[in-house]
Amino acid sequence: MSEHHKENFITKYVFTQDHKMIAKQFLITGMFMAVVGMLMSAIFRVQLANPGETSILYNLLPGAWLNDSGGLNPDKYLALVTMHGTILVFWVLTAGLSGTFANFLIPLQIGARDMASGFLNMLSYWFFFLATVVLLSSLFVETGPASGGWTIYPPLSALPQAIPGSGTGMTLWLISITLFVVGSLLGGLNYIVTILNLRTIGMTMQRLPLTVWALLITAILGVLSFPVLLSCGLLLIFDRSFGTSFYLSDIIINGEVLHNEGGSPILFEHLFWFLGHPEVYIILLPALGIVSEVIAVNSRKPIFGYKAMVGALLLIAFLSFIVWGHHMFMTGMNPFLGSVFTFTTLLIAIPSAVKVFNYLATLWRGNIRFTPAMLFAIGTVSAFITGGLTGIILGDSALDINVHDTYFVVGHFHIVMGLSAIYGMFAGVYHWFPKMYGRMMNKNLGYLHFWGTFICAYGVFFPMHFLGLAGLPRRYYSNSAFPMFDGLSDINELITFFALAGAIFQVFFLFNFFYSIFKGTKATQNPWKSNTLEWTTPVERIHGNWPGELPVVTRWAYDYSKPGADEDFILQTEPLKEGEIEH
Amino acid sequence: MTNILIVVVVILLVATLVQILRVSELLSEIKNKDVNEVTDKDNNTQGILFLIVGFGFLIFVIWQMVTWNHLLLPPASSVHGTQIDFLMKISMGLILVVFFVLSPILFYFLYKYRGKKSNKAYFFSHNNKLEVVWTVIPTILLTVLIIFGLKTWDKAMNVEVTESTTIIEVYGQQFNWTARYSGLDNNLGKANFKLVKGRNTLGVDMLDSNAADDKMAREVHLVIDQPVLLKFRSQDVIHSAFLPHFRVQMNCVPGMTTQFGFTPNKTTAQMKESEGEDFEYILLCNKICGASHYNMQMKFIVETQEEYDVWLASQESLETKLLTQK
Ligand code: HEM
Ligand SMILES: [Cu+2]
Numbered sequence: 007m008s009e010h011h012k013e014n015f016i017t018k019y020v021f022t023q024d025h026k027m028i029a030k031q032f033l034i035t036g037m038f039m040a041v042v043g044m045l046m047s048a049i050f051r052v053q054l055a056n057p058g059e060t061s062i063l064y065n066l067l068p069g070a071w072l073n074d075s076g077g078l079n080p081d082k083y084l085a086l087v088t089m090h091g092t093i094l095v096f097w098v099l100t101a102g103l104s105g106t107f108a109n110f111l112i113p114l115q116i117g118a119r120d121m122a123s124g125f126l127n128m129l130s131y132w133f134f135f136l137a138t139v140v141l142l143s144s145l146f147v148e149t150g151p152a153s154g155g156w157t158i159y160p161p162l163s164a165l166p167q168a169i170p171g172s173g174t175g176m177t178l179w180l181i182s183i184t185l186f187v188v189g190s191l192l193g194g195l196n197y198i199v200t201i202l203n204l205r206t207i208g209m210t211m212q213r214l215p216l217t218v219w220a221l222l223i224t225a226i227l228g229v230l231s232f233p234v235l236l237s238c239g240l241l242l243i244f245d246r247s248f249g250t251s252f253y254l255s256d257i258i259i260n261g262e263v264l265h266n267e268g269g270s271p272i273l274f275e276h277l278f279w280f281l282g283h284p285e286v287y288i289i290l291l292p293a294l295g296i297v298s299e300v301i302a303v304n305s306r307k308p309i310f311g312y313k314a315m316v317g318a319l320l321l322i323a324f325l326s327f328i329v330w331g332h333h334m335f336m337t338g339m340n341p342f343l344g345s346v347f348t349f350t351t352l353l354i355a356i357p358s359a360v361k362v363f364n365y366l367a368t369l370w371r372g373n374i375r376f377t378p379a380m381l382f383a384i385g386t387v388s389a390f391i392t393g394g395l396t397g398i399i400l401g402d403s404a405l406d407i408n409v410h411d412t413y414f415v416v417g418h419f420h421i422v423m424g425l426s427a428i429y430g431m432f433a434g435v436y437h438w439f440p441k442m443y444g445r446m447m448n449k450n451l452g453y454l455h456f457w458g459t460f461i462c463a464y465g466v467f468f469p470m471h472f473l474g475l476a477g478l479p480r481r482y483y484s485n486s487a488f489p490m491f492d493g494l495s496d497i498n499e500l501i502t503f504f505a506l507a508g509a510i511f512q513v514f515f516l517f518n519f520f521y522s523i524f525k526g527t528k529a530t531q532n533p534w535k536s537n538t539l540e541w542t543t544p545v546e547r548i549h550g551n552w553p554g555e556l557p558v559v560t561r562w563a564y565d566y567s568k569p570g571a572d573e574d575f576i577l578q579t580e581p582l583k584e585g586e587i588e589h
Numbered sequence: 590m591t592n593i594l595i596v597v598v599v600i601l602l603v604a605t606l607v608q609i610l611r612v613s614e615l616l617s618e619i620k621n622k623d624v625n626e627v628t629d630k631d632n633n634t635q636g637i638l639f640l641i642v643g644f645g646f647l648i649f650v651i652w653q654m655v656t657w658n659h660l661l662l663p664p665a666s667s668v669h670g671t672q673i674d675f676l677m678k679i680s681m682g683l684i685l686v687v688f689f690v691l692s693p694i695l696f697y698f699l700y701k702y703r704g705k706k707s708n709k710a711y712f713f714s715h716n717n718k719l720e721v722v723w724t725v726i727p728t729i730l731l732t733v734l735i736i737f738g739l740k741t742w743d744k745a746m747n748v749e750v751t752e753s754t755t756i757i758e759v760y761g762q763q764f765n766w767t768a769r770y771s772g773l774d775n776n777l778g779k780a781n782f783k784l785v786k787g788r789n790t791l792g793v794d795m796l797d798s799n800a801a802d803d804k805m806a807r808e809v810h811l812v813i814d815q816p817v818l819l820k821f822r823s824q825d826v827i828h829s830a831f832l833p834h835f836r837v838q839m840n841c842v843p844g845m846t847t848q849f850g851f852t853p854n855k856t857t858a859q860m861k862e863s864e865g866e867d868f869e870y871i872l873l874c875n876k877i878c879g880a881s882h883y884n885m886q887m888k889f890i891v892e893t894q895e896e897y898d899v900w901l902a903s904q905e906s907l908e909t910k911l912l913t914q915k
């Protein structure tokens with residue numbers, strides 16, 4: 007290991023191989039992208055509330071394609087929606103979330119000095135960084151960035167004649183995602199190897215904190231599904247640039263008869279969603295891992311049903327590979343196949359329900375301490391209940407006939423995936439900030455941030471279900487073309503109001519974060535009185551994590567308020583007392 | 590000008606925040622207390638807030654259900670749609686019950702078990718009986734939903750096509766829809782994208798004997814209680830034919846034909862009576878397809894056999910349209 011090397015600025019902050027610094031690089035990049043993605047949504051929400059009007063918000067985003075003329079035309083609208091989705095799904099909730107917490111927590115919580123390969127880890131970040139640069143550069147292309155939705159279905163995404171965004175913007179999108187996938191694969195393999203091989207003495211799999219379990223399963227999902235996205239994208243690149251016909255057949259576009267025959271866009275959809283569905287769990291599971299840890303620590307109770315929690319994670323991960331067809335019920339697939347996908351999809355609700363019950367049981371008779379992290383962890387549980395339930399409607403093919411691709415879906419996935427995961431990410435940042443920067447984040451600003459976000463987020467996403475049940479399709483630039491949607495303008499204005507208010511509350515977070523890095527009050531070694539190993543390291547960041555020997559683990563991570571103990575927590579390194587049984 | 594103002598305001602706000610934080614931290618230092626330590630008082634406030642905001646959220650949900658109920662789609666205007674609506678009622682009822690049980694429990698627990706320094710939590714790490722119970726209950730409920738759902742799906746998708754089924758093609762392109770009636774023989778003539786030319790916008794093969802009596806139309810007329818089979822094609826990118834009032838949706842995919850069969854059971858006139866004079870059945874596009882995706886529509890009209898016959902007779906056949914006129 008390189009812990010005795012002398013560090014200069016470049017090796018410490020830029021090309022660093024220290025997992026803790028790489029985690030911060032992912033976090034800051036992810037936060038930057040979150041701000042960009044959020045601004046985009048603010049712009050198109052303004053459009054949906056006041057069709058055709060201009061907004062000063064336009065001046066905040068770069069790119070001639072956006073702010074040349076006054077209003078937001080349909081092409082720009084679709085471009086913004088597409089980039090918003092891409093950024094939030096991949097940049098913020100995949101790389102930003104897993105990249106930050108897998109890097110930060112895995113070595114610290116399993117008792118390792120660093121990742122198995124610091125070098126691969128560094129590469130993983132720099133591939134991600136390159137992907138970010140390429141994606142952002144596509145905002146400055148004259149024809150605009152990719153605009154076919156984050157799901158980039160061909161032929162729309164394959165033919166530059168179909169929409170302006172399918173030109174250079176789409177090429178850059180594909181290059182960017184390719185780099186992104188390479189980065190996540192390097193990261194993912196590293197996480198798996200590290201967890202399997204570098205656990206310290208006594209850290210058996212049954213003693214792993216649930217965060218590490220969740221990060222392990224997430225990494226496995228990523229390693230199995232991202233290569234499929236890569237091949238899916240490669241075939242699309244071939245169709246776009248080399249005249250092949252994997253996804254194209256029988257097309258006349260702009261009066262031009264294309265030669266392609268025999269391909270099928272449905273093939274693309276199968277490949278895409280084979281990644282796409284596991285991807286939603288790649289986003290969700292790390293958040294659930296974080297939440298399990300934060301809830302246990304702050305309820306001062308063991309997480310209820312540890313084994314069931316691990317089992318549920320494994321079952322969800324397994325099922326997530328055989329449900330992708332629920333995104334394709336309306337593609338004309340054989341109805342029998344639709345039945346199979348309905349069956350597997352609805353099964354996921356069972357382990358999901360078990361997780362919710364176990365969280366509730368953990369809170370029951372706890373001694374709950376409401377840190378800002380705890381508030382956000384509870385936010386995740388609430389969002390998971392609200393959003394998971396609507397999945398039961400969408401997963402039922404018969405019902406999906408009428409809600410597929412409507413705002414009902416938008417409401418569902420923003421709550422179950424967007425909110426659950428973002429809240430989980432906030433919980434993680436508030437909880438481990440003292441470990442990351444050696445200082446505390448301000449508590450009262452954290453409270454303000456939580457309540458503002460919690461209220462506004464439900465104000466944004468809950469009403470969307472009603473839009474969907476009124477028949478409103480997603481990805482519409484304006485709702486004014488159909489008289490049947492005239493009555494919905496009040497709802498749209500309400501949503502936009504909450505969206506803008508919610509955005510303002512994020513300023514409190516950003517401020518608190520950067521202020522506390524430099525000026526926050528100094529943290530103590532174990533500010534939350536937790537059991538896990540990261541809190542046995544010194545407050546000052548050191549290469550190699552522990553100054554002396556690696557810690558030896560003798561018990562699981564959840565001995566909170568154990569009868570017979572003097573304090574309401576027992577470090578994992580504390581040997582079992584005579585006659586004491588492990589939980 | 591506004592930009593400069595905004596920047597100034599933002600800077601001032603940030604400066605104010607910094608000062609407030611500074612002051613509060615200095616104050617607590619004087620009192621020798623840690624500002625960021627969560628006190629019993631904090632726990633009390635936050636617990637109560639969860640009770641108030643949490644139940645406020647539940648009331649907001651109920652308020653939405655009451656105020657916006659009239660905006661939702663009216664009951665289905667098709668036979669299978671009525672079954673879907675029934676399934677929807679049951680599923681919605683079920684998830685609403687679960688929602689209104691679990692959310693209050695969550696918010697109540699947060700209030701009830703808000704912490705105190707002097708309290709100690711109850712060490713409770715697992716309970717097999719309890720865990721089995723709450724695995725089995727959702728399993729049973731979901732089994733019921735799955736069985737019921739699959740039956741409904743099966744009935745909706747596997748429609749029998751008989752002599753009396755009217756076959757109509759719906760053709761999507763950026764950014765409009767065209768319909769083609771199959772004529773007296775109730776057989777659509779073959780079509781191929783290479784034959785699209787001039788007025789033959791659908792690429793119908795006029796050498797096919799089934800094609801001559803086909804009719805093209807810019808709106809779709811249907812007969813009440815008469816089964817219809819819609820066949821979908823696309824010229825360029827994926828579109829999705831969405832008829833929300835009939836609970837019908839199917840993607841239109843270039844290179845293949847998809848279909849959806851259903852039986853409308855309320856005429857447009859009847860719907861106008863219950864829903865207002867402006868009511869129309871409408872076909873929307875529900876798969877992102879480009880700039881005017883948001884405005885890709887075609888009217889559907891359900892009427893009596895007599896009205897339909899009159900309308901259909903007034904449409905010219907492809908033979909007249911493409912072959913005899915020059
Ligand atoms: C628990 C975490 C979940 C996450 C992160 C998640 C995420 C998502 C996302 C991102 C979409 C939108 C895809 C698009 O752009 O079209 C979606 C749609 C969908 N979700 Fe979920 N979901 C979750 C839970 C569930 C559950 C529990 C079910 C079913 C029991 C479910 C069923 C569906 C279905 C069927 C769709 C497709 C709907 C359509 O296209 O009409 N989801 N979900
Ligand atoms: Cu899925």
Ligand SMILES: [Cu+2]
Pocket residue numbers: 828829874875876877878879881882883885
């Ligand atoms: Cu469309």
